[in-house]
Amino acid sequence: MNINTLKILIMYPFKFNPILKSTIWGGEKIIPFKQLNATQSQVGESWEISNVPGDESVVANGADAGKNLSELVKEYKGALVGESNYQRFGDNFPLLIKFIDACDDLSIQVHPDDELAKVRHNSLGKTEMWYVIGNNGGKAHLRSGLKKQITPDEYAAMIADNTICDALADYAVQPGDVFFLPAGRIHSIGAGCFIAEIQETSNVTYRIYDFNRKDKNGNTRELHTELSKDAIDYTVEADYRTHYTPKKNEPVELVSCNHFTTSVYDLTENMSMDYSELDSFVIYICMEGSCTVTDNEGNTLTMQAGESVLFPATTQSLEVVPQGNVKFLETYV
Template sequence: MKEELLYPIKFTPILKEKIWGGEKLKQLLNKQSNLSNIGESWEISDVEGDTSIVSNGELKGKTLKTLLKTYQSNLIGEKNYKVFGDKFPLLIKFIDAKQDLSIQLHPNDELAKKRHNSFGKTEMWYVMQADEGSNLIIDFKEKITPEVYLKHLEAKTLPSVLNFENVTSGDTFFIEVGRVHAIGAGVMLAEIQQTSDITYRIYDWNRVDANGNGRELHNDLALDAIGFDMPNNFKIAYNKDKNQSNSMVSCPYFTTNYLELDTVLDKENTYDSFIIYMCVEGDAQIVSENKTVELQAGETVLLPAALKTFKIKAESTKLLEVYI
């Protein structure tokens, strides 16, 4: 495959049934499936056993892993290829919570490598739609000691010491490793994270399945991974200036910008990185030298690092722009 074949790439969503999932990903984001209770749509994934497959253009049917091995730095950028090799560094999702998710947290890179041979799982959320009165759980109401935490865990009163955030569309949150969190019922959001599927579940609302069994908890593993004294900096304020990139989150693992467009925008990739666009409202066209790609609400496109210039055409569209 030659470099000039590279173009804006779309992938077939990997849909995940969840005990807490609902119908919004089908109804609002047009995800095609006979499954019920779809909780997650993995838009771009290099997680073992869940590798994304190209859905458009000359590369249709090829896996993300194959693209990485073939195109290397032309796909993800020189600096990224030096760090990650043939491993795509981000996992991109849409999530619909019909019921509350379990209360959980993720280990940092050091713990995840030691215990699971995995990356850690720093992530961010952009709320796309939220039913009235819905919320997210992020962190504790106030600073707490491990001893007090364990007492509440044993008494099954953990929610009483957690921080509930009422949310509406556009709200954005940065979830660092170690921070206790959960998506509440009625929230649909976009999630950007390190490539990792390592989650420590610490409380699941005493739910049981049809056989009376609760889901596995990971309280022993979680105890030394929890941040009990983290700063209250998880809610992100950002500008919404039209027709330009507005900074939302910038961390060592990813940068995410907000774009609200009603015109044609000429873009130049100066980042030595791939760029991902998640369409969170409206529709757009991504126009490169080799191909024009349509992007609807709930769709995601990967622009290889080798694509240095392109246009985005839109009339009333909101995009998340992600790169490293």
């Protein structure tokens, strides 16, 4: 038996230390939601699983505790991410997982697609999705997509005269709402939203409009009007919400695209997951309740609301045993 074979045999489900980010728009929900012993304030984001340079997640459990995600990918390669994913992405882990708590509106943004991001930033683009966990007692909203046809020049003029919000679709949101955001779609997380976000591993954001807010030094934040002008998809759709029928004790697929496939599980009964034909890692993002999860090698862990778990591509099957009720997202590439 060579050392590489041994490494594959001892792989196990990974938990990571969260990377907490305080922001000017952040709230106070993330730390209690994740049951953390921390005093940081205005935490707008918890980066759950990240391989963004400078913000690599660090393993919190097991024999690889203390290693970061970049080191894991370089060490385990296709055994961790899947052989086809390793051929496609190399040592770059392809997904970034976050929880986001917006006490105030975030800036209006757009992200370039893979082709444009590669040319301009030597980066992946950013296609993403949102799952709404909470809406601050019914007082939350978000913006997604254009509600009327505009040209690139009209877009730039609306930025200049502070009317860009008039062109955007604005949604009051409920827990369980889902929005898919392909690269190029204008969007903004609004005040009161508490969401789980799944995205490509990219930190390239073009800030379109920031409501003329000033920082503590009295400066407005930089806008990227010219960069965003040709990154936007100006297509108008009737409805940008992802519609699905919630179900108990069976998977419900929410999004399937070239960048990720995501389903939601709402379980009160034990469930067996078969990943023997899947050539990818799998991530669970727990949003409600708790469960125990046991893989085909006999590794067992407890997963609770606020936790995200990375199962390596060597995982053949999982047994999920809810402790009452558990709700989580499953995502893979």
